[in-house]
Amino acid sequence: MILLYGLLIFMIIGAVIAIETKDLLSSVISVGAMGLALSIVFLLLSAPDLAIVQVVVEVLALIMMLRLVVTREDVTVAHRYRYGEVFATTIGLIFFGVFIVFASIVFKEMPEFGNPLLRVSRQYITEGFDISHAANIVTAILLEFRAYDTLGEATVIFAAIVGALVILRGKGRNI
Amino acid sequence: MKGMTLIVKTITRLLLGFIFVFSVSIILFGHITPGGGFAGGVMLACVFILLVLAFGKKTALDIVSEKAISIWDSVGSLSFLEIALLGFFGGFFFKDFFSKGSPLKLFSGGTILWSNISIGIKVFASLFAAFMALAIFRVRRER
Known part of the structure; x- marks a missing residue:
């Protein structure tokens, strides 16, 4: 529990540094350190699925942010009004x-930390294996009980990527 | 982007296959072990991003071209929707029409395995497309 609180304090400090520092590169690096601490927190709370996703997404996002930061000029607005x-x-x-x-x-x-309410979720936990025959209960919930959510999530990613490609591409297209 | 030094290229050549196999296994065994389509797909995108960073963008674009990325993206999302729509044969949207199989085997859990594969393809294609959009298009415009 002490390790958990230490990691939480580390994450808060990292977030404050990421916001307050002037240099964009060190800001990105402190965001990365914060994400890695978050993945360790997920591991400590025994959620390996989330920890894997957090580590991998953090690395990918860090690469993209570094790519953006290193190639660009520093565009932070420095002047302030009293x-x-x-x-x-x-x-x-x-x-x-x-x-x-x-x-x-x-x-x-x-409810208290570590004692969630579990009204609908209790049924997922107790009967999920018999209904879905999948050993990993997290995947069973994501793709069996709450597949609508996952479909919406996939649609959001698809729309975001299509929008980003349309905005970022160099050449236009005649319609 | 010409690629990095010889050290980075050698290490990348050694590690790339292992990361690729690991990401595919995370996608395929998502219903048995921790992981799943999203994590495996991001890892698969990381494989190709490592390829871009180490060897330059031309090597990666020879393997997966711009058009192929968009086709894979559409294939992933449409196949997930297809799995959802095929449930109508059993009665309703997202019905688990596949045979459940015995637990803890690869072909178990009904449609979960196929949903994981389609989500993995989709996430891989979208994230690699986002990276390539940042890496290619801006460079082309500046130079």
């Missing part, structure tokens, strides 16, 4: 307070 910063800090503090108040209300109602 009054604007005071305004932004005040608004940020107000919303942080509002978030704390509502979060304290919500977290009292939520």
Whole structure:
């Protein structure tokens, strides 16, 4: 449990560094360190499927971000306005307070860490193997019980990639 | 992008086959061991991205061309939809029409294996297409 909290603190520090640093390259690297820590957290919480996906996607995203960062000029906007910063800090503090108040209300109602509600999911866990005959319960839930979600996810990826290809391609096409 | 040094090329040549086989096994055994179509597909995309980074984009484009990437992308998503639509023969959308088989064997779990394969192809093609879009198109425009 101490290791878990240490990793969580490490991730928070990495996120703050990624936002606050001026250099884009070090920002990307700290995002990568954060993702690897997240994958170790998934392993500690005994979710190997998620850990594999997290590591692999993190590596791929890191390569793409590095490719974008290294070849580009640094386009961060450096100048700041003094009054604007005071305004932004005040608004940020107000919303942080509002978030704390509502979060304290919500977290009292939520189930304890490690004791989820499991109303529908209990049926997946107990009867999933008999229904689907797949040993990996995560894949059984993704592709058997919640296949609609996976179809929607595949559609989202397809649409995103088609959009990216259309925007990024060099030559136009006459219609 | 001409590729990297001799050290990187040699190590890549040694490791590439192992990573490829591992990613295919993660896709195929997704219903038995941890993993699945998404993780295996991303790993398969990583194989070709490693090829691009080590040997330059021409080597990878000789194996999988731009047109082939888009065809594989469409094949993956359409075959997943096909699996869903074939369920109508049994009664409803996404009905598991395949025989379940005995558990812990490769051909078990009904349509899960085939869905994993189609999702793996789809994710591989889309992520490799995204990388190639960043790697090729911008370079072509700048030079």
